[in-house]
Amino acid sequence: MTDRTQQVLDAMKHIIDPDLGKDIVTLNFIKDVTITDAGKVAFTVELTTPACPVKEQFRTQCQQAVSALPWVTGVEVNLSAQTRRNPLQAKAPGLAKVGAIIAVSSCKGGVGKSTVAVNLAYSMAALGGSVGIFDADVYGPSLPTMVSPKQKELFQIENMIQPLQHEGVRLMSFGFVPSGNQGGAAIMRGPMVTQIINQLLTSTQWGELDYLIIDMPPGTGDIQLTLAQIIPITAALIVTTPQQLSFVDVVKGIQMFDKLNVPTIGVVENMSYFDCPDNGKRYRVFGEGARRQLVEQFGFKNTFELPIYPELSQSGDSGTPLVVRDQTHPASTSLKEIAELVVREVSILKHAGKSRPKVSYRPGDGLVLSFENGEEHLLHPATVRRNCRCALCVDEMTGEPRLRPEDVDDKVFPKAMQPMGNYAVAITWSDGHDSSIYPYDRLLALAAG
Known part of the structure; x- marks a missing residue:
């Protein structure tokens, strides 16, 4: 290493990754440093994910730090992301290039879990990640209603199912299977459901994905447990509503994922309140207190309130998620914040490990x-x-x-x-x-x- 290369690295040692708590040089993020005789410097910042919410901040900080060296005449900062690694190459080749698997779960139906899961997937894609979503609810799949891709026919290449795509996000659901459920609820026993979920999930050629969102079926029964045992879920996000009954179900969900050694990284309290446009008053239609209990009793650092927005539910019936249809809508802003939280927490889990005392x-x-x-x-x-x-x-x-x-x-x-x-x-x-x-x-x- 030349003296000037060392100076370049030393200049960036004060730049701290806010999630991992270390400087980007110690984390070995700086790659391929080149320096010309004329003093032009080029290097790559290899991020933990292409969806990193602070990637442009890193670029600016690096450029300013290196430009401050007296002999530097120009700085070129490139951004890349680390190679995806997954232990499923032999067991489930379709998932071999998936970087992280995130379960979006609720322990009771009707809380808006699928709405959150779908909009989360598209929000994470908007951050720069390659994303897929798997609808694991065989009894009543919702993905075909919420997302309407132009290509609706599934097909296979070399015995692997090819996922559908819409706006850059890859999609798979039992509802896309020809004659799968004819638009209605499927009636079948648990073992058959588990087999279908396993086949659809592991036999789909997901390709290179940074994140695969699993829209889990509601509940904490055998289907949920089996699904979590089929694949190594990186983290779970739980969706609930403000009622006390929903709080009890959140506790059950946390306990289930704990038994499976899956960290719960956050809770979304959906339908938290409604802001009336006529009088400007805020109404807590379903009560309040569940979110506060999660913070006080469980110490949750990541809890989000998602208000009642008619446009959010309407877009769910239109085939185009709200975050795609209207990126300026307040709900889209809230969902972007949730997506940034998921990206950062997954990065911490994968690169800093679980550090609970x-x-x-x-x-x-x-x-x-x-x-x-x-x-x-x-x-x-x-x-x-x-x-x-x-x-x-x-x-x-x-x-x-x-x-x-x-x-x-x-x-x-x-x-x-x-x-x-x-x-x-x-x-x-x-x-x-x-x-x-x-x-x-x-x-x-x-x-x-």
């Missing part, structure tokens, strides 16, 4: 919150128990505590602990209380006093 119990020391870097925090079990914020311990309407400190024995201890999602741990206590969920951030705050 471990919670354990040591008799004599108490609860131990330990991190990969060796950092440890000790907490008195009774203090943690007294700070439970479940519905039995805190009034959900007023926020007032129901649990009095004197009601908790100083000798209480945890009998079982189980991670809940990426950001919280569930604890069963020796006094019989089994609904405690503590975000790691709250445990850190308790440890700090």
Whole structure:
């Protein structure tokens, strides 16, 4: 390495990837540095994904940093993305070139999951990623209604099904299969459904994709579990509504994905409210509080409110997603933010790993919150128990505590602990209380006093 090449690299060491928390030189993002005798510098910034939301920011920062060197007369910054890697080459060759698989899930129907999944796919494609969407609901596929490609006939090449395409996004659904369901709901048993899903998903020649969105069927039964076992799902996004019943279902969904070792990266609260154009007032038609509970009880950092927009549902019936039809619509802006969140969280998972702390119990020391870097925090079990914020311990309407400190024995201890999602741990206590969920951030705050 020449002295000038080192100067170029050193000039960019202050540029930090906001998601991975390290500089782009240490992350080995800078490739193919060339320097002419006249002082012209060219290099490539190899991003984790072509859909990187801050790619132009990186380009500008690199150009400014290198241009500041006294001998530099010109700077050319090229952008590329890392090669997709997938462990399914032998097991499912159709998925071998898919970089990340994202499940969009809900535990009950009617929450707008498919609307979110389809618009998410097209929003991620607009960011620059190559995207596909798989409609895994065999009983009532919705993708053929929501997206209407010009080419509607499926065909095979070398025994592999070729996905349909619309506006650059690749599509597959049982509803596209000739005589598959004749536009209505299919009636068949679970094992047959699982076989169809497996065949459609793994025998489709998806080609090179940065992201494959799976529009999961609603629920947490055998079909969902089998689907998650067929392929290595990178992350899950859960769609819900504000009702308390939906909140309970979100918890079930988080628990299901936890058992499958799939991180839940965010929750979209659909139909959160309606802004009346006549009087300017905001109406919470389905109530409120579920999103706040997710933040307080599970420590979710990524929760989104998606209001009721008539145009969003209307576009779902037209065959063209709203984010394609009207990119300036407020719903399109919200969905773009969700897409950016998914892109960034997937990048963190793939390149920085899962970094949630471990919670354990040591008799004599108490609860131990330990991190990969060796950092440890000790907490008195009774203090943690007294700070439970479940519905039995805190009034959900007023926020007032129901649990009095004197009601908790100083000798209480945890009998079982189980991670809940990426950001919280569930604890069963020796006094019989089994609904405690503590975000790691709250445990850190308790440890700090």
